[in-house]
Amino acid sequence: MFRLADIPNLRHLRMVQVIGKLGGVSCASRELSTSQPAVTQAVANIEAEIGLPIFERCATGTYPTTIGKQFLLRIDRFFDTLDTALAQVLGRPDGAADRIPPRIERLATGTQLRALIVTCEQGRVSEIADSLGLSPASLFRSARSFERALGKQLFDRTAQGPIPNRTGNYLAREFRRAVRELELARGEVLLAAGTESLELVIGTLPMAGSHDLAEATRRFMSAYPSTKVRLVTGEYHKLLNDLSNSRIDMIFGMLRRPEWADDVSEEVLFTDNYCLVARVGHALTRLENVTPSDLAGYEWVVPQKGTPRRNRIEQIFADEPVRPKFHLETSSLTMIRSLLLNSETVTLMTRSELQNDVELGVLKVLPCRFLDNVLLKGVTTRSDWLPTAAHNAFLDCLREVTGKTNHAGKPDSGSDIRMAS
Missing domain, CATH: 1.10.10.10 (Winged helix-like DNA-binding domain superfamily/Winged helix DNA-binding domain)
Structure with a gap:
């Protein structure tokens, strides 16, 4: 390139x-x-x-x-x-x-x-x-x-x-941005000739839905074995800046474009929601319905302040006289998983991100009735972006995989969808 x-x-x-x-x-x-x-x-x-x-x-x-x-x-x-x-x-x-x-x-x-x-x-x-x-x-x-x-x-x-x-x-x-056009120009030419690979750079948000992204990437690599895919994980505003500066080609995860970001476009791929999570065998898993007061006595693993997930966690305890201290702060999924598996900590995760661990029987969704936020997830791209054939193929793989996914369940036509803030 x-x-x-x-x-x-x-x-x-x-x-x-x-x-x-x-x-x-x-x-x-x-x-x-x-x-x-x-x-x-x-x-x-x-x-x-x-x-x-x-x-x-x-x-x-x-x-x-x-x-x-x-x-x-x-x-x-x-x-x-x-x-x-x-x-x-x-x-x-x-x-x-x-x-x-x-x-x-x-x-x-x-x-x-x-x-x-x-x-x-x-x-x-x-x-x-x-x-x-x-x-x-x-x-x-x-x-x-x-x-x-x-x-x-x-x-x-x-x-x-x-x-x-x-x-x-x-x-x-x-x-x-202009130099990225040169990279794509030469990459398209050489990919068509079969002499060199093109690189796709995908930004991924924490709790984006790694199972769906991994499956889409696997399908894409089967069809385009010589194309490189680089997955870059980061917080939203860092990735949005990278997207605006053409360091990455798209962002996969929760759609939350600020009003001032008029140079990017969003495409909804699937819906998701939050759920409370703890290890299998945790005391809270034995309750029929977990309430905020039940949760207040446990240590939480939380992301940094200002993120949608942290905001939702803090909203849980807005009316509670006793609130957790939130001493454990990380967005690393590996660290979150390790802490949950080896302690009595709890956290809030998206259902899509939790899918594999629930299927493996290592983490458990806690029963509760107050988490009704519907999250829109998909891809964010620059409005003036001209994708290559390889980029379009990758997007098609994402659409195909997530088209079979609806982690939040399909809302009734007359229901009030409460979006995560």
């Missing part, structure tokens, strides 16, 4: 894009005010990088191959993202309403794009620089050279060194 280490020459990519639009080398050379040999060499360089021809040459012009059409679609999205970001930052000077902002390849190189992306990864600059075989200082120099060419301040000077400002972070996010 095109990684940060090898972003292609932007001028060469622009020449390839213009050939695709105008249908010939001579037309592209006139449009870009460059020589035909330079355009021809640019095409040869890009084709050499991906290892497959993008165009077919004939007497009537230069036309994209079937694979080339896929590649050019991604290149269009790459430049649209970059050019739109530049126009947003540069705007139009006073008295120059008809002036078009310069194209990205006239202001920056692939090296400078990479430098800005990396230097805006606060807390990870040294780590990423090491992986690229570069020094942080050289990356900052490259980013600052782009800043001078742009004529806009991208970093604020502090005692700790340069820190990206709002404009710098915005451009870094858009550049990262």
Whole structure:
């Protein structure tokens, strides 16, 4: 794939894009005010990088191959993202309403794009620089050279060194989105040719439903054995930021998009609900109906404050005179499971996440009548996302697996569905 280490020459990519639009080398050379040999060499360089021809040459012009059409679609999205970001930052000077902002390849190189992306990864600059075989200082120099060419301040000077400002972070996010289009462009081409794999990056929330996700992943890998699937677990707002910055392709789990997140879309796949959980043989499993007062005397394993599950746990004891101390805090399913199995602790889990342990007979759902929250679960993606065929196949596997799942039960048509907050 095109990684940060090898972003292609932007001028060469622009020449390839213009050939695709105008249908010939001579037309592209006139449009870009460059020589035909330079355009021809640019095409040869890009084709050499991906290892497959993008165009077919004939007497009537230069036309994209079937694979080339896929590649050019991604290149269009790459430049649209970059050019739109530049126009947003540069705007139009006073008295120059008809002036078009310069194209990205006239202001920056692939090296400078990479430098800005990396230097805006606060807390990870040294780590990423090491992986690229570069020094942080050289990356900052490259980013600052782009800043001078742009004529806009991208970093604020502090005692700790340069820190990206709002404009710098915005451009870094858009550049990262554009580079992801390059990764997908080359990945699609090589996957179609059977010469290299594409990587899907799936963000998963705690209590998302690991049984369903694992089964969908297994089915997908059977159909696409050369494709890599990377599952990244994290809290919602961290994954939402990663999604917005194109570090991941989608989020699987509870749907809880904030009102301000207008750049993402959600698809409901199944319903779920919360249930109280303890080990088999726990004293509470012998009760016919567990009440909040019964639960108050036990130690709880809880997630961090502010999460929907923590909010629901605290609501259980809102009217109780005695409340648990909540001294055990973790979102690690492995740790939660270990604590439940080896102590008298209790917790709140989603029914989908509990499925395997109940079937194995190691954990038990406690009987209670006050948990009626229905949770909507599914996938969250960027609104402007263009999935590859592999991404669509993965989504189809998720739909197929979760289509047979309804952990909350189907509500009556006239019932009042109470959503988790």
